[in-house]
Amino acid sequence: MKHLISMADLTHDEIIELLDMAEDLKEKRMRGKVTDLLKNKSLGMIFEKSSTRTRVSFEVAMCDLGGHALYLNAKDMQLGRGETISDTSEVLSRYLYGIIARVYSHDTVKQLAENSSIPVINALSDHEHPCQILADLLTIREYKNNFKDLKYAWVGDGNNVCNSAILGCALVDMEILVACPPGYEPDADIVEQARALGGKVTITNDPKEAVANADILYADVWVSMGDEDEREKRLTDLAPYQINSELVELAKPDVIVMHCLPAHRGEEISAEVMDGPHSVVFDQAENRMHAQKALLLKLMA
Known part of the structure; x- marks a missing residue:
């Protein structure tokens, strides 16, 4: 693995390795142990879209x-004045040890x-969001022990995060509806790619069927x-x-x-569920940082 552009760039074993590394790094951070394994190395973070979790988690990592x-x-770079992506990439490669990009396309x-x-790490595009799914898999394993x-x-829009979730589930042998x-x-x-990887994927229009x-x-x-522009129609x-x-x-009693x-x-999502006993959303948000630490080490160390 040289880059992470899609979840499909990872193998099952690489995902497990990254999760193991993330758990170790998380435990060390809780103990205050210094892990300066990327000392004197710089990461360039290209942002076309605004961000809270992606920017802060990568910077702190x-x-x-x-x-x-x-x-x-991106608007402040020469990219915003017509420099090609290829030229930008060539130049940044001479300065940096890694690049993350949060982009539209x-x-x-x-x-x-x-x-x-x-x-180069895909920190979100219109097609996939692999960094999010690594954090999600870490969270699931913390609560469920395995996959x-x-x-x-x-449940909802089959968007970029959903695309990466489908591939991630296939790679760890977890059924997804x-x-x-x-x-x-x-x-x-x-969906076809995930099924070719051995994934069990069901697409339905019935939310009750999916969550049962x-x-x-x-x-x-x-x-x-x-x-x-599609807000009212989507809602x-x-x-x-x-x-x-x-x-x-309708889900299992211990659903997360x-x-x-x-x-x-x-x-x-309703406020009562978001703040309820089944919600793990803030643990999930924290795990962005730990999973991305492991990813940075894997690619840049």
Whole structure:
């Protein structure tokens, strides 16, 4: 693995290795043990989209590892004045030890990787969000100990995070059911790719079917950045897919409820579920930092 552009860039064994590393790094941080394994190394962070968790978690991760992170707003770079992605990637490769990119188009992060001699990490594109899924898998393993025989239910828009979740579940042998309205299904090629990896993937329009006896319930925003013009239609179409107490009661008694944040309480998830005993969303958010530490070490150490 030289880059992480898609969850499919990882193998089962690499995922387990990263989760083991993340758990070790998390435990060391809790004990205050210094882990300056990336001392004097710099990470460039290209952002086309605004961010809370991605920016802070990567910056703190690099700091904890003894390195340095540079925030690069795409509008302030020469990218914003017409320099090609390939030229930008070539130049940054001479300065840095790694690049993360949070971008609108998946093609942008692919071009960065194709022209880079240093590792490139997809920190979100319109097609996938592999860093989020690594954190999610770490959280699931903390609560459920393993992945075998677990049932993961995604409810809502089959978006970029959903695409990565489908691939991630296939790679760790976890069943996934995606409930979404017609027209909001995840990428068909991703579903086919996951099934080719041996994944058990079900796509349905019935949220109750998806969540029945589920071990994990997952929600994400219905209006992602770039979808604002479709807001009213999306809220109408997706209204029956809110994760609320009624749906939670259909899942297993020890179900965990996940959300990659930011959450719009009262839309994709009810406030009582978000703040309820099944919610693990803030543990999940914290685990972004620990999982990304492991990823940075794997690629840059």
